[in-house]
Amino acid sequence: MQRVFVVSCPxxxxxxxxxxxxxxxxxxxxCGRDYRLTYAYGSYALEPPGD
Ligand SMILES: [Zn+2]
Structure with missing residues (x-):
């Protein structure tokens, strides 16, 4: 069985x-940018690139 994870783009x-x-x-x-994937408290999130 495959688990699918989704993240919201900031x-x-x-x-x-x-x-x-x-x-x-x-x-x-x-959307034309690169985001870094992070994982915390059981869920994934996207972090904007440092700018
Ligand atoms: Zn986006």
Whole structure:
């Protein structure tokens, strides 16, 4: 059985389905920006790139 995780994009608030094997620290691309995947308290989140 496969578990599918989704994260909300902080840029456009769209829900993004994580690719299989995604891990914290991975880069997820959405709306033209690269976000860093983080994991805390049982759920994934996206962090904007440092700017
Ligand atoms: Zn986005």
């Amino acid at each position: 840029g456009c608030e769209r829900e993004i389905e994580l690719p299989e094997g995604a891990r914290p620290g991975d880069t997820i691309r959405c």
